[in-house]
Ligand SMILES: [Zn+2]
Ligand SMILES: [Zn+2]
């Protein structure tokens with residue numbers, strides 16, 4: 001508990017210090033609870049998510065960083081490895097391939113990489129996984145793009 | 158008189174089978190029953206005297222044995238490859254404790270082995286500074302408060318401890334623990350664990366290593382008996398899978414179910430599945446259902462009313478109490494709604510349990526029940542015999558040798574008898590699973606099977622009774638009895654006779670009952686021909702006995718039957734091998 005606080009505080013300070021280090025990631029810590037974080041990540045370019053801004057929610061266990069944080073998408077996203085309803089993410093480093101040397105920042109980077117390189121063979125979103133597996137890249141892209149527009153782009157009022 | 162005849166028959170069979178046996182059996186096949194040979198192993202199992210017989214095709218390993226073997230393997234690899242023991246252990250674990258594979262892979266391409274296993278020779282990261290940033294807590298620490306695996310990625314002790322402890326408490330996966338630096342695959346060995354883990358975790362870790370030696374190794378398995386800590390190392394390729402653990406549990410090394418010779422693993426799996434599928438059904442059905450008197454399908458009563466209508470297409474209407482047609486109900490039975498025929502019938506003995514059973518045997522469920530009941534009964538009977546055997550060895554033999562004023566070494570025949578009973582109950586039990594799966598239309602085989610099974614079973618009952626009841630009188634008696642030597646002769650004779658019956662049974666089942674109608678040795682011919690004459694069971698026994706012994710007496714004078722114990726001795730011996738009576 002104590003060491004997880006200390007470590008999270010280091011990450012917090014690092015984030016404050018290098019706010020502009022990665023323009024695609026904006027990590028913020030809940031001011032009242034250091035175990036609750038959220039992030040805004042930019043959809044990677046040359047993907048159907050380009051131009052979208054996606055919000056992630058982090059729930060951090062007391063044994064962090066020995067155990068991984070729980071991360072999910074708050075913004076709706078059409079992606080084979082993200083549960084369409086719950087936003088749950090299927091990513092090995094958030095499960096058995098976790099290492100305490102990872103940080104919340106590097107987790108965000110890994111999620112951005114996953115958005116650019118979906119793994120249709122371990123789908124959480126079957127519709128999306130099936131489109132990709134059957135080779136219908138156009139179908140997948142147009143669906144993903146549509147949801148990016150609907151859910152991840154600021155409404156121009 | 159009857160029993161003497163039977164014993165005689167069995168000895169005849171044995172004598173003829175002697176040649177058969179020596180010619181045909183391989184290393185493994187005579188261990189089951191053939192083990193309990195008179196006098197042969199009187200000396201080699203003297204300490205514990207339990208069922209433990211070490212065979213050539215397997216070795217029972219205690220925890221100490223396992224550790225010793227493991228140490229030896231590690232020493233071999235460490236010496237031959239000139240590497241640390243810790244690294245040798247890592248390599249062996251990776252190659253599932255196959256020493257030859259480690260050698261082969263290492264000498265083929267050491268560099269590639271080091272890469273896959275994560276055993277680096279030169280640290281990829283090296284540092285000469287005094288203080289370093291730990292990649293987990295992000296604090297700076299003096300170098301002597303930090304350590305690294307073979308890769309040279311330094312983390313502070315406190316973070317390492319958390320990392321190692323989390324992994325060890327997560328299960329045996331900790332044996333594959335790697336450096337926390339994400340892309341680095343350097344393996345964490347036991348030396349490092351010992352440096353970083355708590356005593357409790359070290360203990361857990363070393364147990365995982367011990368377990369891995371048995372569980373990852375394809376030639377070894379733990380004994381499946383609850384609470385048993387022995388493992389069995391098996392010589393791969395052996396035909397006979399029956400192994401006997403030092404805890405006295407006999408099991409099949411292949412499927413780890415209890416030993417099931419002469420039935421094969423597939424049939425055992427089928428039978429066990431069947432039992433588990435039926436077990437819930439069974440009790441419920443026996444309590445709540447009866448066979449329809451017309452079509453024999455089990456009908457459950459789910460209403461209070463006694464008027465039952467069978468399911469379509471049968472639709473037979475009958476009375477639940479008397480199983481008579483509902484149309485017969487009326488004045489005679491006390492009216493449609495009150496049946497007293499059940500009571501009357503019971504009084505008159507018309508619907509005795511046996512008849513009901515016999516009728517129900519046509520029904521498939523009842524057929525299963527028939528075999529299951531006998532399978533289960535022999536199972537519990539074996540359990541009881543095993544307890545009796547232990548009690549005999551721990552308490553009774555001592556007492557007996559006192560009352561009879563004979564040394565305990567002279568009581569070996571009693572242990573032999575009980576061992577035989579335990580083994581026979583096991584075999585008999587599995588023959589009921591065999592019987593269930595033997596197709597109904599294979600009449601010749603079924604008759605032959607039931608004949609052999611019946612002979613074996615009645616032999617066993619005689620032996621069991623003798624070892625249980627008659628022996629008790631000698632234990633209870635106040636002083637030495639003149640009859641004790643006669644008793645010895647009788648019990649030893651019954652043991653030998655029963656063993657022969659069971660050997661015949663096992664051999665016949667293992668060869669798929671193919672002796673039926675096959676030419677070859679004489680008893681086989683006479684057996685099958687007399688069976689084909691299709692008499693009742695008792696008549697059949699006589700015929701076979703007669704034919705067999707005639708063929709022995711008339712055609713083949715290589716044996717003589719002892720007048721006292723009926724043992725079939727070879728012609729060359731002038732004194733009976735069992736009771737030492739002169740010819
Ligand atoms: Zn640290
Ligand atoms: Zn490393």
Ligand SMILES: [Zn+2]
Pocket residue numbers: 380381382385386387402403404405406
């Ligand atoms: Zn055991």
Ligand SMILES: [Zn+2]
Pocket residue numbers: 398409410411412413414417421422425
């Ligand atoms: Zn088996």
Ligand SMILES: [Zn+2]
Pocket residue numbers: 449450451452453454467468471472473
């Ligand atoms: Zn019916």
Ligand SMILES: [Zn+2]
Pocket residue numbers: 476477478479480481486490496497498499
């Ligand atoms: Zn009635």
Ligand SMILES: [Zn+2]
Pocket residue numbers: 719720721722723724733734735736737738
């Ligand atoms: Zn004799």
